[in-house]
Amino acid sequence: MSDVIDTLAGIAPDSPLWKLRRERPEVVTHLQGSDDAIFAPADDGGLTRAERAAAALRSSELLRDDVLVQHYRARLAALDPKGVLAKTVEGGAQLTDARWDAIVAHVDLVTRGPGAAAREDIESLTAAGLSSHAIVSLSQLIAFVSFQSRVLAGLRMLKGAA
Amino acid sequence: MKPMRDFIHGELAWKPWVTPLDITAATQEQLAALKVTPSNRAVGAYSLVLAHDPEALNARSPLYNGIMFGAKGLPRAERELGAVTASRINGCAYCASVHALRFNQLAKQPEVIERIQRDGVAAELEPRLRAIVDYAAKLTRDPAAITPADAAPLRAQGLGDLEILDLTHAVAMFAWANRLMQTLGEAADPAAPGNPL
Numbered sequence: 001m002s003d004v005i006d007t008l009a010g011i012a013p014d015s016p017l018w019k020l021r022r023e024r025p026e027v028v029t030h031l032q033g034s035d036d037a038i039f040a041p042a043d044d045g046g047l048t049r050a051e052r053a054a055a056a057l058r059s060s061e062l063l064r065d066d067v068l069v070q071h072y073r074a075r076l077a078a079l080d081p082k083g084v085l086a087k088t089v090e091g092g093a094q095l096t097d098a099r100w101d102a103i104v105a106h107v108d109l110v111t112r113g114p115g116a117a118a119r120e121d122i123e124s125l126t127a128a129g130l131s132s133h134a135i136v137s138l139s140q141l142i143a144f145v146s147f148q149s150r151v152l153a154g155l156r157m158l159k160g161a162a
Numbered sequence: 163m164k165p166m167r168d169f170i171h172g173e174l175a176w177k178p179w180v181t182p183l184d185i186t187a188a189t190q191e192q193l194a195a196l197k198v199t200p201s202n203r204a205v206g207a208y209s210l211v212l213a214h215d216p217e218a219l220n221a222r223s224p225l226y227n228g229i230m231f232g233a234k235g236l237p238r239a240e241r242e243l244g245a246v247t248a249s250r251i252n253g254c255a256y257c258a259s260v261h262a263l264r265f266n267q268l269a270k271q272p273e274v275i276e277r278i279q280r281d282g283v284a285a286e287l288e289p290r291l292r293a294i295v296d297y298a299a300k301l302t303r304d305p306a307a308i309t310p311a312d313a314a315p316l317r318a319q320g321l322g323d324l325e326i327l328d329l330t331h332a333v334a335m336f337a338w339a340n341r342l343m344q345t346l347g348e349a350a351d352p353a354a355p356g357n358p359l
Contacts, residue, residue: 161317
């Protein structure tokens with residue numbers, strides 16, 4: 001299976017940056033393992049793969065990372081062929097589903113900066129019907145996209161400065 | 163933003179907003195992700211919250227260890243300084259207190275944390291630490307603003323590609339860790355009643 005970070009950073013096999021990343025083999029392995037666990041879990045806890053891709057698309061747009069946006073847009077299109085979730089994230093469609101409204105609000109809050117979060121934000125997710133598993137999965141997902149955007153920024157910097 | 167707590171004088175505890183997993187009801191997969199064994203059942207509230215999603219936890223723990231403790235490359239103290247910088251900017255008092263202590267244990271330069279605590283991430287620092295904190299701050303605040311030119315101050319202070327990659331990983335990991343810590347619970351005084359840590 002291909003490595004998402006290499007693909008998104010444009011790192012070709014056996015290139016200098018590819019070799020540099022392999023000096024941290026446990027990071028390469030478990031970074032991809034985190035991607036798999038977050039976006040293709042065996043047990044989704046009630047937060048579907050399509051919803052996960054849509055939440056990540058929203059987060060990557062806030063981060064203004066065009067490569068990540070394209071990545072999650074494609075991932076979502078494969079999981080949500082009718083484009084219902086894409087419209088709520090990207091198309092300005094009116095959000096009427098309370099559960100999805102709560103998810104999007106949490107994505108925006110946590111991506112922009114975690115310092116403003118309060119107990120009520122978790123309570124609103126619970127009130128919208130998310131399980132503890134789904135809330136933790138959503139939190140891991142948003143935080144992972146923020147992590148991913150910074151790893152990509154550093155790799156692009158090294159690539160451009162080589 | 164909430165006021166920043168003092169992060170020099172001892173670690174803060176953490177109080178969850180999501181009910182932690184009841185370990186007596188944990189599945190085998192959750193116990194494995196928590197690394198719980200018959201001789202090690204001391205698991206903190208933060209891990210018990212994350213164990214609601216054992217797949218994500220099981221991948222993230224070895225990733226964290228690889229980034230913060232991997233051999234060679236950037237000295238561990240400087241990875242901790244990246245963690246402190248990100249945590250300070252994000253306002254994660256718990257993370258900042260833990261990683262300020264780790265920096266102090268590793269670096270034996272208590273004045274570095276004292277200055278950052280007093281003056282923020284723009285505090286006066288020796289040139290190598292200044293370059294590390296500047297990059298960590300920019301990467302934390304706005305990764306989209308990073309350009310190839312941002313590597314030059316790090317290289318001028320002797321950081322090679324592996325050291326820069328290690329610093330990037332550490333700062334990125336705290337974009338992740340801060341977001342979990344600050345949105346699934348809050349920092350609390352260690353003496354607060356009912357605190358499980």
